[in-house]
Amino acid sequence: MNNFQFHTALNTSSAKEVFSSNENAKFLSGGMTLLPSMKHGLIQPEHLIDLCKIPNLNQIRDSQEYLIIGATTKHDTVANSDIVKSSIPGLAMLASLIGDPQVRARGTIGGSLANNDPAADYPSGALALKAQIVTDRREISADDFFTGFYSTALEEDEIITEIKFAKPVKSVYEKCKQSASGYALAGVFIAVYPNNEIRVAVTGVGAGVFRWKEAEVAFLASGTKPVLDRDDLISDLHAPSAYRVNMAQVLFNKAASKIKNN
Amino acid sequence: MQIKVNGQSHDLAVQDNALLIEVIRDQLQLTGTHNGCDTTQCGCCTVLMNETAVKSCTILAKQAEGASIQTIEGLAKDQLHPVQQAFSEEHGLQCGYCTPGMIMSTVYLLQRHPDPTDEQIKEGLAGNICRCTGYVNIIKAVKSAAKKIQDATI
């Protein structure tokens, strides 16, 4: 990797300050996507600011309406948390399906959301669960957060501090893994809220995470197979878009059955 | 920076861009931990960091400051660790290159699931690639090690 200066931030303001006072700086959380990119020379920051030593950024807490997860909380912490399992089981499921055990021991939710890989799992959870991404300066709703291929609404020096997930009545995540990378070839998150409010979010299939409106309708009207037709469907050497669409439908049905039979 | 490796405290001069695996291998001469890929897939570099299996090729040494690291060299105490013993007995290694990482992942797996199901074993080793054994005997070794550990704690 290129040479850079490593900074340990002890609070978000000093993290921002180091970021602003240096050229070509990047925030470091788990490092599970940033460091591989740096090893390949795709990103060459001159300053890395480690956020993981900032206290209280890795807590999970339960408020009335929300489950609140700190940005530097590791995937396996979310996967194994009793609070998460009881209030949003779909989210625990999602976290347990990311990567592999060693990756889950280091990767963080904040890092995953800030990166917005089109095949990452967390974006579908955040979108389905009406997440509020809380940063050092504002709250961004999930509907506005994911702006496209690897891009988010975050400003350059903006730091995610925690994510507030609206607690649903039911939640399930189903995933079809790309057999080499472990990323989602298709991932479907269903969240059921009171008054028949259904949110279905899909990852791995398009240029970024999206709400699948046809599936939300189909969920309530059982027996119909939701159509998935978009301009940005991915076809690559792993699978043509038709397969991804099929898997989204299969995963949706599986998730829907789990919810309805539970 | 301070770091504990296999129970021994070290105060090392470490470059900011040094990876944990580089410190382990090049500075501390613990070459049992291996580098097998460049996309964080293969798991040959797996060590325990604060008792959790991690891939040392994708951790900066500086991120591990103050941590307690256990490598394959630190596993055996007066005698071989049951996982090491089981790997040999069940012929769960051939060339041995993936073996240190595979063993450390198994130690971690058995910590979390002392009597793992087939699914839990598959998931527990999902971050480790072997090209020689076909995994059949590795899975046998994991089960044998689980039994050894359980018997020892009775």
Place this chain on the structure above:
Amino acid sequence: MNAPQKLLRKEDYRLITGQGKFTSDWYYDDMCYAYMIRSPYAHGIIHSIDYEQVKNSPGVIRVITAQDVEAAGMKTLPTGATMQNPDGQNQILAPMPVLATDKVRFVGQPIAMVIAKTYEEAKRAAELVDMNIETLEAVTSFDSATEANAPKLHDHVEGNLSLHFVKGDQAATEKAFENATYVSSMSVKSQRLIGSPMELRSVVAKYDSLSDRYIIHTPNQGILGMLGALEHITGIPKSQIDLQTQDVGGSFGIRGGAFSESALSLLAAKLVGKPIKWVGTRSEIFLSDWHGRGLELNGFIALDSNGKILGLRFENKADLGAYTCYFGSFIGARNVSITMNGVYDIPALSMSSELYFTNTVPVSAYRGAGRPDIAYAIERLIDHAAHEHGFDPIELRRKNFIQPHQFPYNNQIGSVYDSGEFDRLLNRALEMSDYANFEERRQKALANNKLRGIGLAYFLEASGAGTAPKDQVIGQFTQDGILQIFGVTGASGQGHETSFSQIVEEKIGISHDQIQYFAGQSDKLMVGSGTGGSRTLYGAGSAIVNLCEQILEKSKPIAAQLMKVSIDQLTFRNGAWHAEGGNPFSISEIAKQLFVEGQPNQLNATGEASSGATYPNGCHVAEVEIDPDTGVTEIIQYVAVDDVGVAISPTLVQGQIHGGIVQGIGQAFYEQAIYDESGQLLTGSFMDYAMPKAGCLMNIKTEKIVVPTKNNILGSKGVGESGCSGSLPTLSNAVISALRPKGITEMDMPYTPAKVWMALQNSN
């Protein structure tokens, strides 16, 4: 620490405690680091390369360029023996230069080696190279390489065709097809693979100017093969190179010969005067280790009205990659021909293979080197013919088996099969897999919306006769009575140290912990083949048997003397010489005593044996279940019944079979090296090249049936590559069996979920 508990293999202790020594585990003081500059283009003319900025980059010590290679008088990489066209013309070779000279012909081709104080500095310097390369159109497939007006990789190779290889009796085969009642054909592709042993290829090299000697550490498959290649390329006599390698992290045929980086490291070590270390990254290895397979096999079979095979014909295409390297040309030519009849008694055989160049990484041996591919092609063809013409696929095979009384069986095409009992193994495999009741299981699965299939294949493969006229091993005793054995082989996980010790222990009773096996010590020069072609156990092992016999012979008179008896009073049992009324003397004790008496070398000997090719074979059965909604295939059960002759170390044999089968699973369900049209490797890392992981095979039953061979002292047939030869046809036949009810009778590997699902959609 206390003495270790009982371990399975001698190799294990160091490997499970992290004390193995793989090439990159070698460190020297004052070592510098190398980084390769490689071609980013698949095809291009090098007009000029400016290294000025590279040389001036911080930390850079030297840049080794094509000019240095020329000045050092280096030759191109070895190409293997030249084959001939039917018209008598020799194969048109295109050997690979150590560093590209006038053209680049594949992405990843070595252009220069940068040496710097640190790896990072070498890498950063390399990025500053200024290459003036005029890119040309690239070809990456047979069709594009051989079409009219296709860009030529090599000026002297028309139509990018290196060789049109022909074998067998074309006339007789044509006649057979004319007289046939039934004819079937099946085209299969054995896709290009990236072998990916887990140890990243690396080199550490050192030069001592006073003695004019080199030390080199690099993974290899046997000292003589590697030294021979290095000598050929660099001109440095073998006697001046000390190749020291302790542990090798997998090989699978890829590491038999020297790569550019090894030759360059020797040169660099001399020019720079410091130890040099080069370690490849995985993405780099994807572009520089020889690739595997890359064959298209088109088979035609002619049957009479009873299903007796009258003739078999193959028309093949073999992708060589950009250059003829090492073993590459043999795979799609000789290797797929020598056992092209499989286990069947076929009177007329003919084969024609076209070997062509493409702008891709050169192809060489990868576990099986053509034999798994031809086994795959034959067994798919037999199954297809059976279904097409209404024969039971099992009975069609049985009807055509070579019968036990026909051995040794000359297949008229280059092989004399040693022994086999194909019916016996077939029956056992049918029994173990409960083949007879499969239909019931298929119906049950169908009720659950799952497609079950069962695939059977009987494979036979040719283990290597070796590259040397015989195998030798040197045995010598130490003062402590330890027998040290030196051989030429190169293990990469096979457990030679253990198997060989086992042979000695069984023969002359020396305890295995009193035996040490050393593969490849430069100061012990012997004749022998490296590891390859699944022959080390019976090749070197037979030499060890001979060594034991000699040691025993030599020890007898010495024992008589020590025990003060006459020779004819001695009997050897339980590892010691016994005589009436006296104390027994073991070989080790005799050895120790000789040291005491100042005559240390009396028991030392060189064992040798000539071992011919053998033909391990087996019947594998796989039952799979496909979920038509997802295209995912689950292997419900895999049965492997193998005849590997006498098995010296049954557990190690089983390990080899497991490993080979799972590499077959890799090829069948996961792996493919995919290039785009411009010659960029799309599957450039483990992110996109899927490797089988734990759990891909859960339910496997293996069994060995011993049918000894007379072709070596041990009666062993070798096993290293059998798993691949068995699994490719077995798994393919199983998947097609599951899909046939849906009208799908042909599909190429890998059977990824997406591919299977798409095929099911298209068949509806």
